[in-house]
Amino acid sequence: MTMRILLIGAGGVGSAFAAIAARRDFYEAIVIADYDEARAARAAEDDPRFASARVDASSEASVAELCRTHAITHVMNAVDPVFNMPIFSGALDAGADYLDMAMSLSQPHPEAPYSKTGVKLGDEQFAAAVEWEQAGRLALVGMGVEPGLSDVFARYAADHLFSEIDELGTRDGANLRVTDEEDNEVFAPSFSMWTTIEECLNPPVIWQDGEWHTTPPFSEPEVFDFPEGIGPVECVNVEHEEVLLMPRWVDAKRVTFKYGLGDEFINILKVLHTLGLDRTEPVRVKAGTGGHCEVSPRDVVAAVLPDPASIGPRMVGKTCAGLWVTGTGKDGEPRSTYLYHVVDNEWTMREYGHQCVVWQTAINPVIALELLATKVWSGTGVLGPEAFDAVPFLRLLEDYGSPWGQRDDEVDGG
Template identity: 85%
Template sequence: MRILLVGAGGVGGAFTAIAARRDFFETIVVADYDLARAERGAAADPRYVAAQVDASDSASVTALCQEHGITHVMNAVDPVFNMPIFEGALAAGADYLDMAMSLSKPHPEAPYSQTGIKLGDEQFAAASQWEDAGRLALVGIGVEPGLSDVFARYASDHLFSEIDELGTRDGANLVVTDDDGNEVFAPSFSMWTTIEECLNPPVVWQDGGWFTTAPFSEPEVFDFPEGIGPVECVNVEHEEVLLMPRWIDCKRATFKYGLGDEFITILKVLHTLGLDRTEKVRVKGVEVSPRDVVAAVLPDPATVGPRMTGKTCAGLWVTGTGKDGEPRSTYLYHVVDNEWTMQEYGHQCVVWQTAINPVVALELLATGVWTGAGVLGPEAFDAVPFLDLLTAYGSPWGLMEVAPAAG
């Protein structure tokens, strides 16, 4: 297996650190628009090679694949670049993986009730091309989406005979401080992507179809495990809701994120001021995207690890009927402590938790445990080998029975 890693930022850097401990691949070409950043990522292992790439140009991706005999393209950049990388991989005859699907566009007349172009629609529209080529595009294989989707498959196969709701729930008790120990606002993941998913109309699957709601709707308090505790979670647009019902029979699918009042207020202010916009505006003779400016002035998520404490939890709350015919309410989860990831890998916990899942998936593909062609989500594959290998990597998952959350 010869892997092209597109993007050497926070998640890409964690990917190289995790993969360096495994032996299932021959080489990884660490590519970034910033060659110096790619070179820093490639320094993690003698099997790595640095390269420059323009992720917005499919021909650049194809050429790099052909130059290095790439078999698998790993997309680790913001999803605005998904389609050029996706198309460049197919043109090169390589398989493809990403951690977030192609972007959505809200319904032009009824954005908070009807879907427009949904997450992943552009990629699923090309499924027949990938099938005809005998190539695999494994989409949404980060942590959320990704591990949460693996949990859905596991719950369907092993825990439930009938599923009422697949409810992805994400929460944390992470705190970032400045040099004086004061708590500061510093997102632990890409601010560009966070703005995109939090301010777009959230999608819900119910009774055989998708619909949308207003941002931050349907708040509920979920009690997260391993000391994180109760966190208020709200509806957010996310890929799981678009992926899970394609392979898993369920009456409802939701995604709720524990953002907190401060973060929600900041996002609302950005939207009110138009600073969430991606269209460029002219400022003193220079054209800039307001959202790019917001992302640029905030701390790089890859750098906040040394000043961050706490844990992050990604998981799936499943309700329905168990295999024994009795009502069941179960949370399958993965908790990561920032102190551990910083000490063990030198990367903060949120990007590390995202990056470990595509490494596990690539190992399963390299060994032939997972196989397929077309555009497929994690739900299309057997969950047990993935969860076993995740545990073997030293990061076990958990399961707990839960009572209904308070509204």
């Protein structure tokens, strides 16, 4: 079957996806769809195999109609996860396979949010697994960089490096700086602020001894030494999909996700929360004409900050995504290994014209789609990256010109 992809979202990650995919030949066509069709058209200029369209990502019917109109075989979701379920359901309704880079949203436990889980990330999607299996269709969820590549690393570690895993610890850090025209450092998140607020202010989830539990935001700070010149960065617990995905396919006593946010970013997030500016429910405000309108405070915060797709020329440094694995190696000895992927913003801007964080996110679903197109990966139901062989993926990552790394730390076996 010839692969025809519907890419929903032409923002930072979607545009980078298009630029990467333009260099590959495993598909017949890509339709790039966005609520702003002009933005989709700009992203579609990369390749004659690309076309553009307008889509309402909040409408299952709109997604399904586009799929049928363009004979789509695979839907690639590159918008904020608030739209996951309409896109996910629309793809299934149209008989297409589906990929995303962030899973359906969580809802904290109503009485004990910092100790018990409520609705977990991905619960809504996994609830539909049987429906996808019966339809013979695949929903590959969490296939970005984190989640995504980190989950591929978990599969690789379990299959090739460890006989028993104590902890799968995703550790994400960077030394990126964004400056203004006078070279003053400015606050400009390199990824969707809407998504960043969601994952950083929700109760983080930890997998421990066979069950999930939660903890307060920014808990368990630790300094992690990142490779390739990034150096030590303080990391804290953040809600993320890896913790909900990895234990479903990989045996580990503990699974965590910690992000190197930095003091400034943490303080800004705390202030947004204190002021209620992290809320998604619309509030009634005065309009410029003297009337009133309803807006979501979080949407306003995202709108007033620089578009992550636009900050690449003013950004310097590297970003690192990786998985720190501890346990017992295949040789029966204690082992500590960090599997990682470092990307330099100068390189991605020069080679692709996209900043490193969105580029690093976008390359992974392109690789996954190539593996699906060539039948190296196959499956039905709702599956995470851990459900597939890691080696072909990591080989293709190198073939795309962006190698991964491995650092083995000394362990006291006594």
